[in-house]
Amino acid sequence: MRWFVERVVLTILGVLVICTIALASGAEVDKKWTYDAGIGFEGQAAIENDTVRLEVECGNGGGPSIALSSEIKLSLGEMPIIIFKIDGKNHDVAFQCFADGKKCGSFGFPSREVITALQRGNQLEIIDVGSFSLKGSNAALSGLSYCLDPA
Structure with a gap:
């Protein structure tokens, strides 16, 4: 069970890092025609x-x-x-x-x-x-x- 929790936490952290990098790079989010x-x-x-x-x-x-x-x-x-x-x-x-x-x-x-x-x-x-x-x-x-x- 501990292995599963660690994987979930690492996955969430990975997603947060990717979102932070995208926002910091000035990526246009929800900018639609x-x-x-x-x-x-x-x-x-x-x-x-x-x-x-x-x-x-x-x-x-x-x-x-x-x-x-x-x-x-x-x-x-x-x-x-x-x-x-x-x-x-x-x-x-x-x-x-x-x-x-x-x-x-x-x-x-x-x-x-x-x-x-x-x-x-x-x-x-x-x-x-x-x-x-x-x-x-x-x-x-x-x-x-x-x-x-x-x-």
């Missing part, structure tokens, strides 16, 4: 990490729009070209940021290549901003079919 049909023209797909929220929706011009927002200043400048690194490939996206630096929106429509990479990719790193999992992004972004796949 969401879709809210009640926002914008056709809804909004979004994900956030500890500091930044990434939103994709159909903009006023009928095409996709990407926004970044944060409670802290993003320090990206007024009209930055932001690099979206998706599965190791860089995509340049033009943005315009508000004066307080806490919200930036895509300037013009992001390329179809960027949107497709967001839908099909595994990992997104926005240089100087943060990283996001793309798991579940295709399902969330598919709600924006009007501006992503215009007829």
Whole structure:
């Protein structure tokens, strides 16, 4: 019986160590893509990490729009070209940021290549901003079919 108790205790300790390492490494836990049909023209797909929220929706011009927002200043400048690194490939996206630096929106429509990479990719790193999992992004972004796949 003592052997069994020792094995159970060691197993629990092992699980705790693995969870601690994952949290300490900054692993995204429960950060999932969401879709809210009640926002914008056709809804909004979004994900956030500890500091930044990434939103994709159909903009006023009928095409996709990407926004970044944060409670802290993003320090990206007024009209930055932001690099979206998706599965190791860089995509340049033009943005315009508000004066307080806490919200930036895509300037013009992001390329179809960027949107497709967001839908099909595994990992997104926005240089100087943060990283996001793309798991579940295709399902969330598919709600924006009007501006992503215009007829």
